[in-house]
Structures are given as C-alpha cells and as structure tokens.
Amino acid sequence: MALGLLLALAGCSGASRSVTGGTEKPADNINLKAVDVVSDGSRTVLTLSLISGSRKAGYPESKLTRLPAYEVTALGQPYRLKITLDGISFWDYEQTAWDFSGLVTGLFREVPAYDDSLVIYVQLAREVQYSVSEDEGSLIITLTPGSQTGTAGYYCVVDAFYEHQEGVWPDDIDMTPVLCTDSQNKLLISQVFPTQTTAEAFQQQVSERLKLELPGKTVSVIYLEAGALPDYAADIDYSLAEEQGVLLKDGALLSTPVLLNNGRYLATAPDGTIAFSRVYQPAGSAPGQEAYLSTEKIWTMDISGRIQSVDTPAFYSISSAAYSASGRYLALLDISIENRVLYVYDFAEGMLYNMGEEGLGSQTSSFAWSGDEDKLYAMSGNESMQLNVCEFAEDGSFRIGGIEERPGAEGNLAVSGNRVFFADFEAKKVYEIGGMRYEMGSGVDVKVSPDAKKLLILDTKADAEDHVTTDLKIYDIEADRTDIIVTDARIDVFCFGSDGKVYYTEDAGEHAVDCYPYALYVCDPAAGYAPKLVALSSTPEMAAGGGKLYFIRYIGEGDRGFFATYIYDPSA
Structure with missing residues (x-):
C-alpha cells in the first residue's frame, strides 16, 4: 500500500522537513503494539506496528x-x-532486539499532556535519506546514509524534557528533545551554532524567558563534535528515583517500579486514573523560605500512562485527596498557614469549587466520600466545626447541609453507605454519627474497606513512662463486632488493600537494616488477620488504590529534592 517519499535530513541549518499521511481517527483505542529496528548493511528499517x-x-x-x-x-x-502519531491510546511496545549498530543509535518516546498524540524520536548516527510507506497497519521508514556526517559546533541545552512533554515549555523557544550519552535521559537542545558567542547570545535570551516562565531551569552552552550526544546535566536529577530501593526481603529488593519520578500519589479513580501532585519553587525565594513559598499543582495519569495537568490554580500543601464514586469529582484538602480549605474539582465541567466559600468554612479537619454515590462528608466550619454533607446532582449542582447540630472536633471520617464514622482525635473516641451519636469505643483514626463492610480503627495508648504504642482494631460493620488484630505496635500508616487485606508500616525496630528502617506488614483475613512481615521498607509513606500499594519517598534535600512514587503489586 500506498505512500512512498524520499527525503534527506537537513544539514547544519536546523531546518526540518516532513511527510504526513494516515487518517484522522480510523479506530478507537489505537495501540502502538510493536517497534522494530533492523539494520541490513547500509540500510536500516524502522517498523511501527499499530x-x-x-x-x-x-x-x-x-x-x-x-x-x-x-x-x-x-x-x-x-x-x-x-x-508523531495522532489519536494514540496505548503504547504496549517493548524493546526486544532493536539493532542500534547501523544508522539508528537510540529511540525514545514523548507523551504530550495537551493532546492524544504519541511522539517517537529516533536518534541517528548521521544525516540520512528516508522513505515512508504504509502496509496493513504498519508505518515503515527506510533509512539510507545521506551525504553529511555532521559538523562540530556549539549548542544550548536545558534539563526540561518533562516540561516540554507537559506543555509548559514556551512554544516559541526552538529547542527539541535529544537523547543523552547514557541512552536513558533526555535534554532539550538548540540548533547548532558556529561560534560560542552566538550560542551564548541565544543562551541569554532563553535564560531571561525562563526566569519568568520556568524559574530554576539552567541553560548551558556545550560543544559537541560531529555525531556526538550531550552528557546529561540535571538541574534536579529525577533519574535518582530509579536508583533507590523501597522494599527489601531476605536481602533482595522486591519489584517496586517507579510510577512517578516527580510526583506524589494522591488517589485512584474508578477507571484507574491516578491523581498526583508536584511541588514547585518560585523564583527569588530567600534561603530558608522554600517550605513557605512552595506550591503544589494537580496532575493525572491515565491507565495508558499519559500525564495531564489539571487546570487549577496552585495549592499551598495538599494533605489528602479522593475521587467520588463516579470519578467525576476529586476532593482535596489544601493546608496553608492559617486555613484548611476543602476543594472539589469537577472533571466534566472543568470547574474548581472552593467548598469553604460555598459554605463549609475555612477549617476542614477531614472529609470522606460515600462509596456508592457522589456525596461528600466533611468535618468543617469556621470558629467551630460541624459534620456537613454535600450532595452532587447529575447536572453538576450541589447542596450542603448539616448532619447533626452538636459541635464537631478534630479527627478523621470514614463512610460506609449512609453510615458515617468519626474518630475524635482529642477525645480518642470513635463514633457513628447519624441523627444521634453512638460511641463505639476508643480510637484516633478510621478507614473503611473497599467493599464498605469493615472498618479499621487505630488506637493509641501510653505506658507509665509515656511511651506511646498503637493497636489496630477491625470492626465488622454488618456483624457489629470489633476484634483487635495488632497490639503494642508503632504504626505509621495503615490501609485496606483492594484484596481485603490490611497493610501497615511501622518502625522496624530490631529488624531494621541500613536504609530500611521501616517494616511493611500484612494482615490476611484468611489467616485471622495475624500480622505477617512482608518486607523492610525505606519509607513509611504508603497508600492503596486500584489493587496496588504506592510508596512515596522524598529524594534529595531541601528545594533540590522531589517526591517519587513507587508501585508494588502485592499479588505478584
């Protein structure tokens, strides 16, 4: 079938030439299933199978x-x-036997956040001529040597590949992604300049722009011989996340791939979309001010791995977030120096609601969604707190009302159907709240199981020397029975997994080894919820969602560091 065109790669001018083809949206759920690179003498054939x-x-x-x-x-x-391939939903291809001995020396992808395209960059050893053809769902690009091997020269580079991918890189700054010498990391690179002076002039222009639009990004001038690639020079080296272990069992690392090498997991939607946050530092902050001036932005990652920014103003510090039952809404609690404001983002309408201004007040201690409808409960208020409910209708409207007249308190909420549970942190008591309050016993935190049939209750106690330990109890909501499953522990984080098992992290104590001071435990209902050590952990921060456990680490120090999220499959 169909299309053949022969072109030569542009020389030192940096100009580009293109060939286009294909049909707009020929099918749903298009998948780049395979990529093959085969060299045969002086010819290299690149085949993209869709x-x-x-x-x-x-x-x-x-x-x-x-x-x-x-x-x-x-x-x-x-x-x-x-x-560039338009309308791509999945990219299941894997590197198998790619031949980089010929004209192709490397290959990497870019997944734009602002549309549904997929971009494949092919790094070349020299100038090439190429022909493009189509054959039964395959795009075939045949490469042969061009007349030029390239020239030495000066370039500007900046560590901003992810900003380019996410659409925040200024469109009118002509710098494009390039593979680095490590064959893994990517930079943005300018066209080649004949002299250092001309490169430095471009460097100054770009630096002035980035001070305003992407503060913290450094533009460097480098010299490259013909055919050479730049060394990776990071403003913040996000690849460090790949080098960090998370779970250690019997001296060996468990599989915990990096899900987000610059992102903190927040929540998983019913369709598998993940919400996460990134921290940003403004330009010109004085030493010691970073913690007060940093802001957070919300991003999402769908099941194919495409990352997109959520169009909202920046937040101060997001303490928690959760999707509604339908996945249409994302609630998040933003904490500043004076206020704790609950926000709700409507993905269908692209609207962000400040629920404090809508009637919940400037102080929210906790919130929870109903598991089967878009109904949001919040312990909130201004001078004093009260348990409120916000019901969202199909047209996006909502109404807010109180659940009880008595004052609320600092604590944590959990919801099972229309039954609301509240752990009063100050009184150290757990209540079920309806028309009246029913005291269920002691506790400081609560979490409901995915099937809404069980409730985890965290309790604390102090000995004669004021050493605090924790107990973990499980309440059978249907049978109205409470059992203690963990005693005298030092639990940091606890949760239900999608498998119905209970997971928690705590200080590893005598089991700790260097770099792994925490322990991950599982309580399996099939084993009577008896705690079992899964592995040692390098971080206590953990969350569950979509059948996976997410471990969150801060890599680096101060404003030169970043959050990374690792994913662990308990069933693997």
Missing part, C-alpha cells in the same frame, strides 16, 4: 486497515527523526 485495542488494558485487540494521522519530521544536528 492495532486497535490492548490486552494489557483489558480491551480486545484487532487489526487496523488504516493508519492514524502521522507526521515524520527530520530534525537537524544532532540528527533525529520525529514521528
């Missing part, structure tokens, strides 16, 4: 008769091909 569906994501797979819209663009030195 299908509809993804077995990995639970969608049946079928052949494509037409390719989605695509554009193949030749970029200047360091020589690259940029292949």
